[in-house]
Amino acid sequence: MNVSRRGLTPSLPVILSIARVSFFEILREKILYITLMMTALLMFLGFAASRLFFIRPDRVILDFGLSAVNISMSILAILIAGYQIGREVDRRTIHIALVRPISRGQFLLGKFAGIKCILILNWLLLSAGYVVILGLSSHEGFTEHLHATLFWALGLLLFQSVVLAAVGIFLSTFTTAALSWMICTGFYLIGNNISQIRLLAIKTKNVFVAGSLNGLTWIFPNLEHFSLGTQVTYGLPIVTEAAVTAIVYSAVYSALVLLLAVLSVQKRELN
Amino acid sequence: MSATRKPLVEIHAVDQIFRAGFWLKPVQVLHHVQIQVPEKSVFGFLGANGAGKTTLIQLLVGLRAPTRGTVKVGGHLATTAKARRKIGYLPERPYFYDHLTGEDFLKYFGTLSGMTRNQLLDRIPTVLSTVGMTAAKNVELRRYSKGMLQRIGIAQAILHEPELLVLDEPMSGLDPIGRKEIRELILSLSQEGRTVFFSSHVIPDVEAICDEVALIDQGRILQSGPIGGLLSKGPIQTEIAFSGVTAANAKKIEELMRIQEMPDGIRAIVTSQVSANDALSSLIKKGARILWVSPIRPSLEDFFKSTKEGGSA
Incomplete structure (x- = not known):
């Protein structure tokens, strides 16, 4: 038997095993395919809309496509993470797992790893579809838009979805799926408007309101780090340091939220 | 408790209080519960629905800690990993990941128990044979009948060769033949030297296979001990x-x-x-x-x- 010093089963095989089961379980969910179909539809709409423009129709496809990937990845992360722990508790599948010599933290990290794998798969499919549509619609050759900024932009959307998944799984440790989806959507909307909130804090005369708004910008994830839409549309070069900062930010924020999720799931009563 | 056998499970002065409702009003569901389960016995835990059986079982398998008192398995507190290594558990009305085949299902829980790949390859065919599920090992769980699910549930519980097998209402929802099969399976597991603790609200099930029994009502243990001893106290x-x-x-x-x-x-x-x-x-x-x-x-x-x-x- 594999046994750690605390008598627990070592983390790596446990996390991989839970991730594998979670991955294949989510793969059977309709939600994944609905999201994929919705994104394909959005991309097609972008393609159709681009036919209405005489000047730079390819930019319409660029914008529509990137937005479609953004929305799809975010919705998927919010939806699948939001019910992961709650459903395990309701179905009592978590009971049989937690009776084994594993910690609740290991279980939660395994579930998160499974969600991450699904997000990566979704991201690969969407990115591939996006690149193909871009190539097909390009007037000046396939490689015109396939520059580093586009790939960084796509990559950062994956990291944004990981942050949202971490928030979603944290919320699912103590609330219902519906509430988790609503709150997580709030995180997404606020997170994408952090600079507006900071601006509001500067403009407001009330010190208390300004302080509260600034406090919120520290609690909510700053998802603007992951948005490179303008750079992609206008073909601007990417500042590598900014992109790397965004990746580190994603890792640190997700780690902190997962830590809270572990503490929360340890306190959760199993009925 | 049997005088000749040492206890594998010691539940000592356990109270369990839940907080319920908007004002989190305390509700006591277990009152000073005291049970000892001798090793290698078949221990029946009998009580009506809502008597507190599942709550006590959750304490026994370490899913929650008691508000007061101690629950020990093999000398270790039930919530510790050392105690949980000794336990195999099948909850009441379990839902399993139904996309898994019987064999994948066992591999999953075996890995969580710390079994190596070689141990799994060696042990899974034996366990499947014990529960009579060898032929269905490559079938997805969603195609299993209720009786087959109970059998594969027992298989995951005994996979890592635990000393204590805890079964919560294992015969619930089964037809008479299914009940008989599970009874026989429990008896054969007991003959292998395992301690079996199972709950039921069906008295003949307990009477048929248990050598020790505890009766619980409204969170209080009414009687506990060898079944023969308890019955000899009854009207002759x-x-x-x-x-x-x-x-x-x-x-x-x-x-x-x-x-x-x-x-x-x-x-x-x-x-x-x-x-x-x-x-x-x-x-x-x-x-x-x-x-x-x-x-x-x-x-x-x-x-x-x-x-x-x-x-x-």
Whole structure:
């Protein structure tokens, strides 16, 4: 038997095993395919809309496509993470797992790893579809838009979805799926408007309101780090340091939220 | 508790309080529960729905810690990993990941138990054979019947060779044949030297296979101990069958109760050893031919009823 010093089963095989089961379980969910179909539809709409423009129709496809990937990845992360722990508790599948010599933290990290794998798969499919549509619609050759900024932009959307998944799984440790989806959507909307909130804090005369708004910008994830839409549309070069900062930010924020999720799931009563 | 066997499970002075409602009002669901489960016994945990069986089982398997008191398995607190290594558990009405095949399902839980790949490859065929599921090992769980799910559930519980097997209502929802199969499976697991702790609200199931029993009602243990010892505390009755005396004459013997005329004679019940002696003497004096005298062993159901009513206990 594999046994750690605390008598627990070592983390790596446990996390991989839970991730594998979670991955294949989510793969059977309709939600994944609905999201994929919705994104394909959005991309097609972008393609159709681009036919209405005489000047730079390819930019319409660029914008529509990137937005479609953004929305799809975010919705998927919010939806699948939001019910992961709650459903395990309701179905009592978590009971049989937690009776084994594993910690609740290991279980939660395994579930998160499974969600991450699904997000990566979704991201690969969407990115591939996006690149193909871009190539097909390009007037000046396939490689015109396939520059580093586009790939960084796509990559950062994956990291944004990981942050949202971490928030979603944290919320699912103590609330219902519906509430988790609503709150997580709030995180997404606020997170994408952090600079507006900071601006509001500067403009407001009330010190208390300004302080509260600034406090919120520290609690909510700053998802603007992951948005490179303008750079992609206008073909601007990417500042590598900014992109790397965004990746580190994603890792640190997700780690902190997962830590809270572990503490929360340890306190959760199993009925 | 059996005097010759040391306890594998020690539940000592356990209270469990939940917080319920908007104001988190405390609700006590277990009251000073005290049970010892001897090793290598089949321990039946009997109580009505809502009596506190599942709550106590969750304490026993370490899913929650008691508000007060201690629960130990093999000398370790039940919430520790060392204790959980000794436990195999099948919850009531379990839902399994139904996209997995029987074999994948066992590999998953085996890995969580710390089994290596080689150990799994070695152990899974044995366990599948024990529960009679070898033929269905490559079938997805969503295609399993209720009885098959219970069997594969027991397979995951015994996979890592635990000392203690905890089954919460293992026969719930099964048809009579399924119940019989699970009873036989529990008995065979017990014969392998495992301690089995199982809960049920169906008295004949417990009576058929347990050698130790605890009765719980509204969170309080009413009785606990070897099943034979508990039943010997119950009312002792004797059935006497005789012929050669009319029913009208038999009714004159005051010790005879519930007199019934049968084709081969008359049967009657007497309620104590002294009454049996007196009734037999009276019958012989009246020229009766005694066909048989048979003690009636009280059922666990009778005992449970009388204990709940505060009777014989």
